[in-house]
Amino acid sequence: xxxxxxxxxxxxxxxxxxxxxxxxxxxxxxxxxxxxxxxxxxxxxxxxxxxxxxxxxxxxxxxxxxxxxxxxxxxxxxxxxxxxxxxxxxxxxxxxxxxxxxxxxxxxxxxxxxxxxxxxxxxxxxxxxxxxxxxxxxxxxxxxxxxxxxxxxxxxxxxxxxxxxxxxxxxxxxxxxxxxxxxxxxxxxxxxxxxxxxxxxxxxxxxxxxxxxxxxxxxxxxxxxxxxxxxxxxxxxxxxxxxxxxxxxxxxxxxxxxxxxxxxxxxxxxxxxxxxxxxxxxxxxxxxxxxxxxxxxxxxxxxxxxxxxxxxxxxxxxxxxxxxxxxxxxxxxxxxxxxxxxxxxxxxxxxxxxxxxxxxxxxxxxxxxxxxxxxxxxxxxxxxxxxxxxxxxxxxxxxxxxxxxxxxxxxxxxxxxxxxxxxxxxxxxxxxxxxxxxxxxxxxxxxxxxxxxxxxxxxxxxxxxxxxxxxxxxxxxxxxxxxxxxxxxxxxxxxxxxxx
Amino acid sequence: xxxxxxxxxxxxxxxxxxxxxxxxxxxxxxxxxxxxxxxxxxxxxxxxxxxxxxxxxxxxxxxxxxxxxxxxxxxxxxxxxxxxxxxxxxxxxxxxxxxxxxxxxxxxxxxxxxxxxxxxxxxxxxxxxxxxxxxxxxxxxxxxxxxxxxxxxxxxxxxxxxxxxxxxxxxxxxxxxxxxxxxxxxxxxxxxxxxxxxxxxxxxxxxxxxxxxxxxxxxxxxxxxxxxxxxxxxxxxxxxxxxxxx
Ligand code: SF4
Ligand code: SF4
Numbered sequence: 113x114x115x116x117x118x119x120x121x122x123x124x125x126x127x128x129x130x131x132x133x134x135x136x137x138x139x140x141x142x143x144x145x146x147x148x149x150x151x152x153x154x155x156x157x158x159x160x161x162x163x164x165x166x167x168x169x170x171x172x173x174x175x176x177x178x179x180x181x182x183x184x185x186x187x188x189x190x191x192x193x194x195x196x197x198x199x200x201x202x203x204x205x206x207x208x209x210x211x212x213x214x215x216x217x218x219x220x221x222x223x224x225x226x227x228x229x230x231x232x233x234x235x236x237x238x239x240x241x242x243x244x245x246x247x248x249x250x251x252x253x254x255x256x257x258x259x260x261x262x263x264x265x266x267x268x269x270x271x272x273x274x275x276x277x278x279x280x281x282x283x284x285x286x287x288x289x290x291x292x293x294x295x296x297x298x299x300x301x302x303x304x305x306x307x308x309x310x311x312x313x314x315x316x317x318x319x320x321x322x323x324x325x326x327x328x329x330x331x332x333x334x335x336x337x338x339x340x341x342x343x344x345x346x347x348x349x350x351x352x353x354x355x356x357x358x359x360x361x362x363x364x365x366x367x368x369x370x371x372x373x374x375x376x377x378x379x380x381x382x383x384x385x386x387x388x389x390x391x392x393x394x395x396x397x398x399x400x401x402x403x404x405x406x407x408x409x410x411x412x413x414x415x416x417x418x419x420x421x422x423x424x425x426x427x428x429x430x431x432x433x434x435x436x437x438x439x440x441x442x443x444x445x446x447x448x449x450x451x452x453x454x455x456x457x458x459x460x461x462x463x464x465x466x467x468x469x470x471x472x473x474x475x476x477x478x479x480x481x482x483x484x485x486x487x488x489x490x491x492x493x494x495x496x497x498x499x500x501x502x503x504x505x506x507x508x509x510x511x512x513x514x515x516x517x518x519x520x521x522x523x524x525x526x527x528x529x530x531x532x533x534x535x536x537x538x539x540x541x542x543x544x545x546x547x548x549x550x551x552x553x554x555x556x557x558x559x560x561x562x563x564x565x566x567x568x569x570x571x572x573x574x575x576x577x578x579x580x581x582x583x584x585x586x587x588x589x590x591x592x593x594x595x596x597x598x599x600x601x602x603x604x605x606x607x608x609x610x611x612x
Numbered sequence: 613x614x615x616x617x618x619x620x621x622x623x624x625x626x627x628x629x630x631x632x633x634x635x636x637x638x639x640x641x642x643x644x645x646x647x648x649x650x651x652x653x654x655x656x657x658x659x660x661x662x663x664x665x666x667x668x669x670x671x672x673x674x675x676x677x678x679x680x681x682x683x684x685x686x687x688x689x690x691x692x693x694x695x696x697x698x699x700x701x702x703x704x705x706x707x708x709x710x711x712x713x714x715x716x717x718x719x720x721x722x723x724x725x726x727x728x729x730x731x732x733x734x735x736x737x738x739x740x741x742x743x744x745x746x747x748x749x750x751x752x753x754x755x756x757x758x759x760x761x762x763x764x765x766x767x768x769x770x771x772x773x774x775x776x777x778x779x780x781x782x783x784x785x786x787x788x789x790x791x792x793x794x795x796x797x798x799x800x801x802x803x804x805x806x807x808x809x810x811x812x813x814x815x816x817x818x819x820x821x822x823x824x825x826x827x828x829x830x831x832x833x834x835x836x837x838x839x840x841x842x843x844x845x846x847x848x849x850x851x852x853x854x855x856x857x858x
Pocket of ligand 2: 519
C-alpha cells in the first residue's frame, strides 16, 4: 500500500483529569475514532477518523472531550489553501470524484445579510401580534386571473391549492438519503404545525401514508416508488428537475444504503444502486415538461397542484417563465447553498446561484410578463432563520423550503458527511443502530418547536412593519433596503439602498 | 362493452369519459377515431380492457396500473411512462421513450420503436416488466436499464440492416435484453456485455415470442430459428468506484 499523504482534519482532545474511561465515546462514534485499548485499559482516539460531528462531545458525561481543527498548518499560501492541497492528495490516491454532503460551504456573499427590514415609526402604527390577529396562512397554487362571483359563490372553480398555516415547508429529502426516523419526525412536525414535508425521490414508506394531507410527493428522473397510489397519497406533486447542491447532476444512492425497507419503498431490489439520471429522459424541452406536468394532472384528475423544482442557475428567470407557461402550479427554486445527501464537491461549491438573486430575478420577470398569478414561488437553499424568511417573502416568495435547518433542529451538527452513511445523529444513515438514536417523537417535537418559534418571530417582524397579513408583505420590496451592495446587485434585487 | 367516439373530443374530456365508463363498472371500452389525444389511460388502476382505434397521442398509459390496452394503430411518444402493471398491445409502431422507468406489466409492439426505449426500466420482486418489439429499436435502447426484459425481433429486416441504434444499454445496471441477430460491438454502451443464452433464457424467449405471435400472427418456430443475442450489464454497479470521500 502506498503511503497516504492525508492528514487529520480534526484533533480529539481528551482531558485525562476528567475522563472516567466509561467508553461512551467508543460506543457513540460510528467513525470508530475512539477505541478502547484492552491492554492499557483506557480510551484512546484516532484523530484521522474524526469528522467533527460533536456526538461524543455532547454525550461525554464528564465533558472530557474537545474537538479542534487539526493544528497542522501548511506554509502560508494565499493561493494554495490547506483544502486545495488535501483535495489533490485524496484524488492522487484514489482517482475518484470528491464526494461530500450538505450545502456549499464556501465564503460567497450571503445576500440575506445585506438586506435590512423596515419598521413603522409614527406615520404608520406598528402592530402587537400578542394582542391583535396576524395572518400567516398561505395558499400555494395557480390563482385565477380574476374572480367572478355570482350569488355569493365563485363562478369558476378555484385551481387546487396547498394550504399552509405558516409559509414554511420541509424540503425534499428522500428515504434513503435520510433515515425513516428523520422523515417520521418531519412528517409528524408538518402535521402538528399545518405545513408540508416532501418525500424526495425515494418513494413513500408505508408508515407515512397517514401523513398524506401534509405530504408533497416527488417525481424525479429515477421515478422510484412512483405509482398511482403514491401520486394520490399526497396533497401535491413535485417534479424534481434539479437541486441547488448539484444542479445538472443526477442522484445516486449507493447499494449499501438500499436495505430491505428502502428497497420496498423505492421498489428496487435490495443492495442495488438507485441511479437517478441527470435529466428526465422524457424531458428535453419546456414542451416535454408540460407533457409530464399534464400527465400527472391527468393521472390525479386535476385535484392536486403540480410543482416543479429546479436549481437556481444563470438563466433562471427565463427558465421559470417557461415552467410557469408549461402549466406548473408551483415553482420551487433551490439556491446554491441547498443541502444534499451526497454531491460532487466541485459541483456543490461552484455551480448555481445565490437564492436571493434568483428569487428576485424570477419574481420580477414573472410580474413583467403578467404571469406571476399563474404560479406560486417557493424558495430554498439555506434559509437559516425567520428573518431570512421575512426577507424572502418581501423579495417575492410565497413560501420557503427548509432542509438543512430542519435537520439541525433534529440534531444535525453539519459535519457534511451525510454521504458516508455514518451519521452519528441518526439522520443521514440507514444503519439501524444509528437510526434509533433519533426518536421520531422527540424529533417531531423539536422540528415543530422550530416552526412555532419562527412563526412567532415572523409575526413580530410583520407587526413591527405595521403589517398584519403575510399577503401584504409578499413581493413588497419597499420593506427592504440593501446594505453594502453594488448598484447592480441592488437593481437585480429590486431594492433601494439603506438610507434611501 | 361500451363505445366512445373520440372525434373532435379534447383529451381532458375524452379521458374523463373513459374513467367514467370504468367507474360505472364497464369491463371493456372501445374508443373510435382516436387522433392524437394525449394521456389516455393515465394513472388508471383496474383490470379492464381499453381498445383504441386510431393513433393515441403522447404519454399513453403513463403510470397505468393494470389495464389491458389495445392500440389498433400506431402509438406516439412516451407510451407506458412509469407504468406499474398491465398489458399494452400495439398493432403498429410506437415512438420514443416507450416504457420509461416502467416497473411492471408487458408491452407488445408489432412493428418498430423510436429512440430511448426502455430507459431506466426496473424490476422488483415478482414484477418483471417486458417490452417485446417486432421490428427495430432506435438509439439509446435500454439506457440506464435497471431491470426487466427488452426484446427486439427485427422481423422482416433486410440482411445487414441494423436492428438497433447506437449507445445500446449505456449505463445499464440491471435487467436483460434479447436481440434477434447481431449487434455490432461499437453500438453497445461500455456498461454492457454480450453473453450466451441459458436454458432459462431460451424459455423466456419462447414465452415472449409465442405471446407476440398470439397477438400479431407469424410463425414462432421461424422466429426462434434465428439466434438471439443476450445483453446484460457488465457490472451491477457501474458507478461503484467513481468517488472518493472528501
Ligand atoms: S466523529 Fe464525532 S463522535 Fe467521532 S470522535 Fe469525532 S466528534 Fe466524536
Ligand atoms: S445529517 Fe448527520 S452526517 Fe449529515 S451533516 Fe448532519 S450530522 Fe453530519
